[in-house]
Amino acid sequence: MEKRTTAVKVLLGLLCLHLCSSSVAAEDQNEYNTTDLYAMEQLWGEWNKTNPDFDTNLAGWNDHAAMQPPCKPSSPWRGVSCNAKQISMSDGNAWKFEIVGLALRNAEIVGSLPPAIGNLTNLVTLTLTENRGLTGAIPEELGNLKSLFELDLHGNGFTGYIPRFFYDAFGFLQAIDLSDNQLKGQLPENNNFSFRTIQTMNVSKNLFSGSIPPKFLLYLKNLVSADLSHNEFTGALPTLVSPNQTKILELDFSDNKLNGSFPTMSGLKTIRTFNASGNLLSGKLDTALLFNISSLTKLDLSRNRFTGAIPNLTSLTKLEYLDLSYNNFTPGPVPDWIGKLKSLHTLKLQGVSLTGDVPWSVLAGSESLTTLLLDFNDLKGTLDISRILAAPNLSRKIQIISLRNNSISHVAYSGHINDLNVKFNLSGNPYCDLAVNQDDDDLTRCVCQQTCFYTGNIKNNKNVIIIATVVSGFVTVFVSLVSIALFCQSRRERKKLICEANQKFADYEVKPTIYTYSEIRASTGDFHPEMRLGSGHYGAVYKGTFPNGTQVAVKQLFTKSQQTLHDFLNEIVLVAAVKHRNLVKLKGCCIGKHEYLLVHEYVELGDLEQLLFENSHNVNMCWAVRRNICLGVGHGIHYLHSLTQPRIIHRDIKASNILLDKNLEPKIADFGLALLFPVEQSNVLTIHIAGTRGYLAPEYATLGQLSEKVDVYSFGVLILEIVSGRRNIDSKLPEDRVYLLEWAWKLRDGNRLLQLLDPKLTLQVHEEVEVLRILNIAFLCLHISAEKRPTMARVVAMMQGDMDAEISELTQLREESRLDKRFESIVPDFSTLPHNFPSSSSIISLPSSSTILSRDSTMYTNSTPSASSNSVLLGATRSTIDIPGAEKTT
Structure with missing residues (x-):
């Protein structure tokens, strides 16, 4: 009996063990590629030792890839994208996961790229960018990634040579970016076949040397854009024209040490931009070499050693930008063919030995010219401003004419200085040098110092001087007595204001620097008009430089504005308490009875409105730049809404409040209208409607209902502006396009959304897909109902490729928007997906229309x-x- 009982217990134990193991197996029947797991373990082992904040930078990564794999829906690894393929099991369905994407931007990676990266043989995209601590050589094993479509390793610290990849590596690679590293050596010729499918190549800002293979471009038959600038290449330019090469749009060889004569470009029918500036190219620049390139819009051959006459380029009928500066051309007048280039908006002929009078008659035929730079030549005679501005074509668009360091002795202008809308610069000419010892009048000051304001052209007058001297004596005595009294009173009032400010700062635990007014005034040149960066409803912003060389932006609030000391201190508290790379940093402030000054970090490129709509600084606003701006602004707003205590609603998200630094990183500015938002409330009512027309959410503009969704709506408008390259309200456009949102919805309804794109944008096919996704996210942000707009946390997740969030958002919207046909058109139907399709932020799904x-x-x-x-x-x-x-x- 005892034996029978024991046997039963054993059988029951085995049965339980079997059931338990079956249950565990049922919990996770998914399969994971073992070579993928090995590769990720090697990457983690290399990078986790030195990463200062891997909980954020490498969120989800661990050293137990087999137990917590990168593709597991419940514990995704940051930057890892997976392909999910359904497989059949005896007791149901499961999924097989393969890693197809790895993207780590600004992740502060320190270490090398292990050879095990070559084990991720299913990778489609590899993006490791802006990780300065990622050093060492690029491993040859990258050549094993035969499915790779895009390789982006820019902005790291890679050294050594480009590996000599094997013959059939990279069978489908279309985009490669190795720029801004420390790679050296020559471009290996055998890689031309490895890169045979390449469309865009960027190896700029490295240490490459030696000659560029003569047939380098000829082997790359699918090449659209190549950037080899800012290296140390020597020898001749490669052959540019070939019957097999019919797709090239952009070539950049600038800032190298290339020498020899210029090869022919005639016959290169597709080229739009060509830049070979900053080299040692020499010889005669014959017109035949640049004949009939009908598509060319930008040509930059400046800073070389070309000789002979300036070539006639009238056959380049679409040319918009021409720079031939600082070459050794034969002295002569400004070419008369310049006026025949009807599309030309920027002409730079600096330091090319131009002689004769200022060529106003030649320039009169220019219909599109906005910028004319003729500095460091030998132009002489009289600059007749009235005559230049009388030419209807030229006066319509011209913005700047710079004639520095020429031989101009006179200036003629009969108009009022306030009516002069064109900026002239004649510094370094005899006209300005002679004026040093004379009393400057308005015109001289304007064209020599670029300080243009009307004073009445007051000249020395003996009677005026005598009267002024007597009166000033009495006034001086009176003012001195009054000043002493006011000074004492001012000191007491200043102490009181600073005491009040310090109390406010202590309440919120912030410690901004308090500058004196004299410090700020000295740094801005007494708020000189030339130092003004911009202005708005509440004040003006000036550039300042402290004695130690630190540059700042000083916001001077208008004393006539409605902003009180309370509002001013509120803005200081808001900005000082938040610290994020996409928010402008506050350095300090200055507080006086009639002076409220904020001192911010200086952001080099100014605001997005100027760069996007006015093309200031000549920045190439390509899609990669615009995408980064959208994402950066989204991160900044998300930080304000979710990661500050209390939450902050900006209320004035718009293009002019987005600043861009020298790396084109966006920073949200101007917190003058921002509000601290109670944690326990989802929305509040206000009678003070603030913000900018065109960006206001409907429930806020009409009913005063304020919530974080107000910023979400404004962000949606901003995305449309960034993609379209136009303002949200533009009365100069045809009636059906005046309002950007209305036009966008019409294009959306007509399945013509790509017509919304800025005409200056040239997109690759994969970028078009990305643009459409970003636009769909913008439409979600623009929902008329605040409750149905996504939070900024979900917006940022969707923009970063978290399609789990996007699918959830769109599915919910589909259920709630049955009567709104506008949103029906952007919401795919997910009901056809298998019921057990995995949901994970590591999984990305293409739009249904792709x-x-x-x-x-x-x-x-x-x-x-x-x-x-x-x-x-x-x-x-x-x-x-x-x-x-x-x-x-x-």
């Missing part, structure tokens, strides 16, 4: 292509692409 490339296609294997419905490529960087030998599936 082509889906099957993992079973010849894109990845040599097997017969098939459009399996069980295979979903999760990666928003792909659409239909033209690759030899690759099948397209839908």
